[in-house]
Amino acid sequence: xxxxxxxxxxxxxxxxxxxxxxxxxxxxxxxxxxxxxxxxxxxxxxxxxxxxxxxxxxxxxxxxxxxxxxxxxxxxxxxxxxxxxxxxxxxxxxxxxxxxxxxxxxxxxxxxxxxxxxxxxxxxxxxxxxxxxxxxxxxxxxxxxxxxxxxxxxxxxxxxxxxxxxxxxxxxxxxxxxxxxxxxxxxxxxxxxxxxxxxxxxxxxxxxxxxxxxxxxxxxxxxxxxxxxxxxxxxxxxxxxxxxxxxx
Amino acid sequence: xxxxxxxxxxxxxxxxxxxxxxxxxxxxxxxxxxxxxxxxxxxxxxxxxxxxxxxxxxxxxxxxxxxxxxxxxxxxxxxxxxxxxxxxxxxxxxxxxxxxxxxxxxxxxxxxxxxxxxxxxxxxxxxxxxxxxxxxxxxxxxxxxxxxxxxxxxxxxxxxxxxxxxxxxxxxxxxxxxxxxxxxxxxxxxxxxxxxxxxxxxxxxxxxxxxxxxxxxxxxxxxxxxxxxxxxxxxxxxxxxxxxxxxxxxxxxxxxxxxxxxxxxxxxxxxxxxxxxxxxxxxxxxxxxxxxxxxxxxxxxxxxxxxxxxxxxxxxxxxxxxxxxxxxxxxxxxxxxxxxxxxxxxxxxxxxxxxxxxxxxxxxxxxxxxxxxxxxxxxxxxxxxxxxxxxxxxxxxxxxxxxxxxxxxxxxxxxxxxxxxxxxxxxxxxxxxxxxxxxxxxxxxxxxxxxxxxxxxxxxxxxxxxxxxxxxxxxxxxxxxxxxxxxxx
Numbered sequence: 001x002x003x004x005x006x007x008x009x010x011x012x013x014x015x016x017x018x019x020x021x022x023x024x025x026x027x028x029x030x031x032x033x034x035x036x037x038x039x040x041x042x043x044x045x046x047x048x049x050x051x052x053x054x055x056x057x058x059x060x061x062x063x064x065x066x067x068x069x070x071x072x073x074x075x076x077x078x079x080x081x082x083x084x085x086x087x088x089x090x091x092x093x094x095x096x097x098x099x100x101x102x103x104x105x106x107x108x109x110x111x112x113x114x115x116x117x118x119x120x121x122x123x124x125x126x127x128x129x130x131x132x133x134x135x136x137x138x139x140x141x142x143x144x145x146x147x148x149x150x151x152x153x154x155x156x157x158x159x160x161x162x163x164x165x166x167x168x169x170x171x172x173x174x175x176x177x178x179x180x181x182x183x184x185x186x187x188x189x190x191x192x193x194x195x196x197x198x199x200x201x202x203x204x205x206x207x208x209x210x211x212x213x214x215x216x217x218x219x220x221x222x223x224x225x226x227x228x229x230x231x232x233x234x235x236x237x238x239x240x241x242x243x244x245x246x247x248x
Numbered sequence: 249x250x251x252x253x254x255x256x257x258x259x260x261x262x263x264x265x266x267x268x269x270x271x272x273x274x275x276x277x278x279x280x281x282x283x284x285x286x287x288x289x290x291x292x293x294x295x296x297x298x299x300x301x302x303x304x305x306x307x308x309x310x311x312x313x314x315x316x317x318x319x320x321x322x323x324x325x326x327x328x329x330x331x332x333x334x335x336x337x338x339x340x341x342x343x344x345x346x347x348x349x350x351x352x353x354x355x356x357x358x359x360x361x362x363x364x365x366x367x368x369x370x371x372x373x374x375x376x377x378x379x380x381x382x383x384x385x386x387x388x389x390x391x392x393x394x395x396x397x398x399x400x401x402x403x404x405x406x407x408x409x410x411x412x413x414x415x416x417x418x419x420x421x422x423x424x425x426x427x428x429x430x431x432x433x434x435x436x437x438x439x440x441x442x443x444x445x446x447x448x449x450x451x452x453x454x455x456x457x458x459x460x461x462x463x464x465x466x467x468x469x470x471x472x473x474x475x476x477x478x479x480x481x482x483x484x485x486x487x488x489x490x491x492x493x494x495x496x497x498x499x500x501x502x503x504x505x506x507x508x509x510x511x512x513x514x515x516x517x518x519x520x521x522x523x524x525x526x527x528x529x530x531x532x533x534x535x536x537x538x539x540x541x542x543x544x545x546x547x548x549x550x551x552x553x554x555x556x557x558x559x560x561x562x563x564x565x566x567x568x569x570x571x572x573x574x575x576x577x578x579x580x581x582x583x584x585x586x587x588x589x590x591x592x593x594x595x596x597x598x599x600x601x602x603x604x605x606x607x608x609x610x611x612x613x614x615x616x617x618x619x620x621x622x623x624x625x626x627x628x629x630x631x632x633x634x635x636x637x638x639x640x641x642x643x644x645x646x647x648x649x650x651x652x653x654x655x656x657x658x659x660x661x662x663x664x665x666x667x668x669x670x671x672x673x674x675x676x677x678x679x680x681x682x683x684x685x686x687x688x689x690x691x692x693x694x695x696x697x698x699x700x701x702x703x704x705x706x707x708x709x710x711x712x713x714x715x716x717x718x719x720x721x722x723x724x725x726x727x728x729x730x731x732x733x734x735x736x737x
Contacts, residue, residue, distance in 0.1 A: 048688075051688075051692045052691070052692065053688050053692075054688075055684060074691070074696070075688065075691035075692050076691045076692075076693075076694050076695055076696045076697075076699075076700075078692075079691070079692055079693055079694035080694050084692075085692045087689065087692075089685075090689070091683070091685045091686050091688075091689040092686075093686060093689070093690070093703065093704060093707050094707055094708065094710075095706065095707025095708055095709070095710035095711070096703055096704070096706065096707035096710075101693075101703070104695065104699070104703060105690075105693035105694045105695060106694070108693075108694040108695050108696070108699060109693075109694035112694065144707070145707075161693065165693070165694070
């Protein structure tokens with residue numbers, strides 16, 4: 001079986017400084033991978049690069065997604081092909097309601113895929129259902145995108161977007177950081193709901209905590225721009241006990 | 249609220265050219281080029297005006313000859329050669345049309361091409377059950393199509409071209425014309441007084457709530473024709489009217505002058521809501537062509553508890569020079585100004601408002617959203633004046649500027665003159681840029697760069713857009729996206 005995502009020898013620089021220094025990673029459909037690592041290792045850089053952040057410069061290497069050159073696509077094209085980035089710091093968009101944003105995004109993706117746009121009624125039904133699962137109120141959906149949201153609300157909102165957009169590859173950048181235990185539970189339920197044989201999830205996290213709720217198939221340690229160790233779920237526990245220094 | 253999707257479609261259709269850039273070939277009946285007393289007599293005679301009207305025009309012309317173009321606005325343009333302009337052009341018609349069937353079909357096709365909202369096309373086509381928006385189509389200079397007149401008549405509402413009103417209700421026009429914007433007001437208004445070709449007259453009688461939104465589409469259509477519209481709206485005691493004005497113009501190379509005057513009068517407890525979507529041809533990417541839009545709009549809240557509310561979405565014109573204002577004479581009267589001004593490429597906008605507080609307990613609110621892209625310049629210029637005798641006045645002003653790129657300019661020039669110590673004046677201003685984070689966030693969700701800009705910009709302008717009547721809101725949202733086409737990526 002071919003890989004859903006295949007990253008080979010990826011080098012990425014931000015404003016001239018090389019952050020990723022030859023990263024390799026293969027992900028199959030149906031798998032959940034966790035990437036752990038200390039601050040500054042390049043975790044967020046990897047996430048944003050995969051999602052298509054323009055200001056990040058790919059110096060070397062290839063990324064194939066569904067057997068296609070991912071790096072040749074713009075961010076919005078990647079989104080339409082099923083890549084979702086859950087942001088570590090979701091951005092505020094004043095004046096734009098969550099619902100409007102989400103429906104516009106969904107229909108933008110559908111148009112790119114040559115599908116019919118979803119009408120207002122069908123969309124509202126879908127949004128209500130997904131919101132209910134995540135314990136999100138309709139009031140929150142009417143508020144402006146991330147404006148005045150608490151840390152936990154922002155992360156839950158990311159899960160809401162993920163649920164509605166229904167991606168094939170979800171990359172979650174420290175979605176668990178800053179969450180209390182209830183919010184963590186909601187977020188992990190959201191992630192688990194997405195798990196299926198034809199989808200994959202890449203969890204980027206600083207702590208082992210989330211992995212108590214979402215059991216990964218593979219755990220990787222990222223340090224200084226490279227994957228330095230890979231293993232099963234037990235690697236996360238080892239990291240938690242011994243620290244990155246010892247493991248890496 | 250989901251206009252972004254439609255914006256995308258429209259942008260696709262545009263493929264880099266101005267959508268309304270064509271010219272229909274209705275024959276025009278020109279006055280000779282240039283301006284002199286004879287031309288003014290020609291215009292007045294064409295319209296079969298009473299003697300006092302001609303005298304009024306000639307008086308204005310005499311004033312205008314001694315005046316000079318104002319130079320205080322943050323705009324620049326080559327000198328305007330007033331002798332190289334046609335001051336009067338009208339579509340050829342033997343008699344006035346009795347119904348839509350008699351309207352030049354070319355004109356109806358014109359509206360179709362303009363993409364006038366479907367609801368209003370239906371109105372024009374007389375479709376049963378269509379929303380009730382009366383359209384007084386001002387084509388070039390003469391009103392040629394008026395709908396719903398009968399229903400309005402039943403309510404006692406007068407909605408006519410101003411030429412017709414001059415013939416039918418001369419005393420009413422005479423009483424109010426020039427009473428808000430004096431003949432000597434400013435260079436462009438005075439010119440308008442001398443040469444105005446046509447426009448709209450509205451009178452809402454006492455206690456009447458106008459049964460429909462009144463709508464006029466303005467359009468410049470003949471080569472080298474100045475457009476000098478004149479609008480006069482009077483809301484008698486306890487009445488209400490909402491008036492929509494929208495405009496587009498065909499593409500051409502030479503600059504066109506537009507100097508309209510709009511006067512509003514609200515008597516005791518009356519309310520006038522005046523909404524504009526301005527989409528005149530802005531010129532090409534290199535700043536060639538485009539409309540010079542020098543407009544004087546002013547409303548007088550003469551009566552107690554009266555209210556005048558201006559809402560404008562300004563996306564077009566090479567130059568916009570426009571300050572819709574309120575003179576708050578009546579005690580407890582209210583003035584509002586909501587504005588979105590978009591400039592792209594080489595457009596220049598110097599726009600804002602004047603709130604003149606004369607009565608006690610008068611209130612005013614100013615919300616201005618300026619969006620600059622390309623190499624454009626966008627200036628908010630606003631005056632809040634509180635007279636010495638005006639007790640307990642309040643004003644709130646918010647001016648926000650959004651910049652796209654690093655070659656455009658945003659300027660805020662507030663003037664605040666307070667002569668009464670009981671006044672409370674608040675002024676807030678912000679300047680921001682669309683951030684890379686916002687762009688990436690939108691794009692990572694599936695929006696392309698243009699859609700992402702349209703989304704952020706519409707959010708930025710929301711406080712103003714929500715003041716627009718529904719019929720206009722969707723179209724206006726699309727316009728914001730279209731106007732900023734090519735400003736990113």
